[in-house]
Amino acid sequence: MVKAGNNLANIKAKLYNQAVTNVMQKVGMPVKNKLVNQFVSPKTYYNYLKNEVIVVKDLTFVQKGEEKYLAIICSMILSRYAYLQYFTNMSRSLKMKLPHGNSNSVDTTAIEIAKKYGPKMLFKVTKTNMTNYKRIKDLI
Known part of the structure; x- marks a missing residue:
């Protein structure tokens, strides 16, 4: 993604959108409240997603959401765990x-x-x- 000229916020927006899409598909029913930790303005967030096929709308953007919502802190913990697992597996593969x-x-x-x-x-x-x-x- 970086090679394609995407900055960190652009990559993050695409990953957030994909994560919310995945969760909504797994839940299999309408989700009333869709919270995301705000790292850019909503306008910029959706602008980053303008070329994506699936874009989740009606998000609630929350600054410092990890301080306000358990769901956001849980998602941060899960993403950190996935990151550490990736590094552990890559370390193992590369010996x-x-x-x-x-x-x-x-x-x-x-x-x-x-x-x-x-x-x-x-x-x-x-x-x-x-x-x-x-x-x-x-x-x-």
């Missing part, structure tokens, strides 16, 4: 611990991955729109 953040160990590990598996693998394990990715790219 190395993947560090987080923007440190020298991240750069060193990314260079090692690029040398061992090819630079394209970095798209699966790094945020390619971050500054350390640009440093890494210059070093490989």
